[in-house]
Amino acid sequence: MSTQRISGANEVVDAATNSDSLPALSILIVAYNSRHFIRDCIAAIPEACADVEHEVIMIDNGDDGTAALVEELYGNVRILPSRGNIGFGSACNMLAAEARGRRLVLLNPDTIAFPGSIAALHQAAQKFPEFAAIGGASVDRTGHDPKPMLSALPRFSTVWRGMIGMTSNDMNILSDRDGSVFEVEAVNGGFCIIDAAVWRDLGGFDESFFLYGEDVDLSLRIAHLGKSIGYVPSARVFHDVGSGDFFSPASHRFKTIAAAHYANKHFSARRALAYKLVLWLHFLVRYAVGGILGFAVSRYRSISRANRPVAFNPNCWWHGFKGKGADPRRSFSSKLN
Known part of the structure; x- marks a missing residue:
């Protein structure tokens, strides 16, 4: 051909x-x-x-x-x-x-x-x-x-x-x-x-x-x-x-942005709010537990590191890809696909 x-x-x-x-x-x-x-x-x-x-x-x-x-x-x-x-x-x-x-x-x-x-x-x-x-x-x-x-x-x-x-x-x-x-x-x-x-x-x-x-x-x-x-x-x-780094904070952040974007699109306003609150709690728990277990296992340190940005700055993902700074073209790692 x-x-x-x-x-x-x-x-x-x-x-x-x-x-x-x-x-x-x-x-x-x-x-x-x-x-x-x-x-x-x-x-x-x-x-x-x-x-x-x-x-x-x-x-x-x-x-x-x-x-x-x-x-x-x-x-x-x-x-x-x-x-x-x-x-x-x-x-x-x-x-x-x-x-x-x-x-x-x-x-x-x-x-x-x-x-x-x-x-x-x-x-x-x-x-x-x-x-x-x-x-x-x-x-x-x-x-x-x-x-x-x-x-x-x-x-x-x-x-x-x-x-x-x-x-x-x-x-x-x-x-x-x-x-x-x-x-x-x-x-x-x-x-x-x-x-x-x-x-x-x-x-x-x-x-x-x-x-x-x-x-x-x-x-x-x-x-x-x-x-x-x-x-x-x-x-x-x-x-x-x-x-690509599976536990990369940048990767995790944009996956989180996508999850919030999906919720904002497909869920009712009340359900989307509840989902994002649970998601936020999830990140806080993963950050804390990963930090504690990370003293013994390096993998958990990586999990804690990846969850820190989304746990302590929910505004970076809350509004999905419509949010400020949510465009990967401005900040995404060149290693990531």
């Missing part, structure tokens, strides 16, 4: 549009200072797709030369011109506007898809059309220790359990199953397949979510259409979590 660089966000110039068939899948990659791991990500795609026709479209929100490297090494990748760090949701919407596949695959640049993994998502989507979006599992480099690469809808019970160190086992139980599709609440935008027609009907990601939360918001809107969200354990990727 012959391809070339795109000259504008709304202009499709892929020469393959003149061919007698369109790809089944459009694989969308939003890079952000991803030069060190983008090669492995793209190199793994052909085997991950097996014999499924696909195209790969990428946009670079960063400034480390990722786009130039991909253009040099992979002539079959369509690259949209960068508009700077416009946010994950906005970048995905730009990519989807250029996509020709019947289904969209969102793939983080710091993932390596295992052979047949993307094909497994595609096969499940074909077999079970009632699932408008389907996610897969994150595994270690050897393909073991699977963990569902999913998200959960924000709710009070989740915050309460997290406050006392408890998490739901529902997703981990799903990791032990294979060979089918299981209904879940929300996909993770780092690795999932979405029906392109449903995406268009919903207008894609809500761009008011600059970073984080846009996948959960989309999942809820899919559910409101009467469609289901699925999980396929056999679709597996290695996610290089080392490409």
